[in-house]
Amino acid sequence: MRYTINGKKRTARGKMTVLEAARSAGIDIPSLCDNDYLEPYGACRLCVVEVREKGRKGWRVVASCLYPLKEGLEIRTDSKLILQHRKLLVELMLARCSGNRYVRRLAKRFGVKRPRFGGGDEDCIMCGLCVRVCSEIVGAAAIGFSSRGISRKVETPFGIDSSKCIACGACTYVCPTGAINMEYERVIELRKNEKEHMCRYTLMGFLDEAVCMLNYECARCEVDQRMRDRFDTHPAFAMHGRLRGAAAAGRVKRTGKKGVK
Numbered sequence: 200m201r202y203t204i205n206g207k208k209r210t211a212r213g214k215m216t217v218l219e220a221a222r223s224a225g226i227d228i229p230s231l232c233d234n235d236y237l238e239p240y241g242a243c244r245l246c247v248v249e250v251r252e253k254g255r256k257g258w259r260v261v262a263s264c265l266y267p268l269k270e271g272l273e274i275r276t277d278s279k280l281i282l283q284h285r286k287l288l289v290e291l292m293l294a295r296c297s298g299n300r301y302v303r304r305l306a307k308r309f310g311v312k313r314p315r316f317g318g319g320d321e322d323c324i325m326c327g328l329c330v331r332v333c334s335e336i337v338g339a340a341a342i343g344f345s346s347r348g349i350s351r352k353v354e355t356p357f358g359i360d361s362s363k364c365i366a367c368g369a370c371t372y373v374c375p376t377g378a379i380n381m382e383y384e385r386v387i388e389l390r391k392n393e394k395e396h397m398c399r400y401t402l403m404g405f406l407d408e409a410v411c412m413l414n415y416e417c418a419r420c421e422v423d424q425r426m427r428d429r430f431d432t433h434p435a436f437a438m439h440g441r442l443r444g445a446a447a448a449g450r451v452k453r454t455g456k457k458g459v460k
């Protein structure tokens with residue numbers, strides 16, 4: 200497949216998105232809500248680029264993480280219009296999360312000094328990474344988005360039921376802004392349970408029938424330490440990557456679009 204990116208002609212093989220093509224060409228496109236292990240979602244729009252399809256006159260602004268690379272596609276990743284778009288998006292994030300350190304650093308990087316709009320004190324930028332990791336990788340689907348517009352937020356169903364949460368902490372691990380503390384809240388719930396409870400690594404499929412002896416004091420747990428040392432990422436991602444590798448090698452069957460068993 201032949202395409203042009205920032206005026207340079209390139210070729211690519213196989214299906215890929217514009218974001219993947221740009222990265223393989225060594226071109227940096229900022230992105231917040233993408234993750235190699237998760238389905239593209241298109242929430243942050245920071246990855247916007249301009250594209251012009253073969254035979255068409257006009258340029259369009261699209262989210263590169265969702266847009267498929269096509270034969271003859273022309274792409275601009277750093278035009279004036281695109282830089283303005285990204286700056287405005289970051290300004291809106293800063294308006295919503297004016298005190299969050301991650302968002303403030305982002306604003307500095309994009310040259311946003313002070314937002315022209317309100318001064319919200321939220322921490323969540325609505326990237327949806329936590330919701331997707333919980334559903335697509337952990338398989339618990341314990342959290343989701345609720346409400347609409349400015350009231351939209353991440354929470355457990357009806358804001359109360361967290362019984363599906365296994366306190367794996369993958370949502371906390373993946374959250375860029377530090378907005379989510381679901382793991383801790385669920386741990387408190389689990390500790391209240393008088394009965395024996397399963398180690399979270401058993402619930403993630405790493406250990407067989409291990410019972411947590413430490414009352415979810417994961418910071419003191421040797422299993423926890425060893426898992427993190429060994430995989431150098433969150434164990435849920437390690438597990439998913441291992442299964443995905445096995446699926447690619449034909450050792451396990453893919454079941455449905457998102458899960459691998």
Ligand code: SF4
Pocket residue numbers: 332333337339340341342363364365366367368369370371381382385
């Ligand atoms: S800690 Fe709970 S909510 Fe967070 S990813 Fe794990 S199961 Fe889902």
Ligand code: SF4
Pocket residue numbers: 322323324325326327328329330353373374375376377378379
């Ligand atoms: S809590 Fe964090 S990971 Fe979840 S949507 Fe908000 S910013 Fe994204």
Ligand code: FES
Pocket residue numbers: 229230231232233240241242243244245246247262263264265
């Ligand atoms: S990375 Fe494309 S919309 Fe967020």
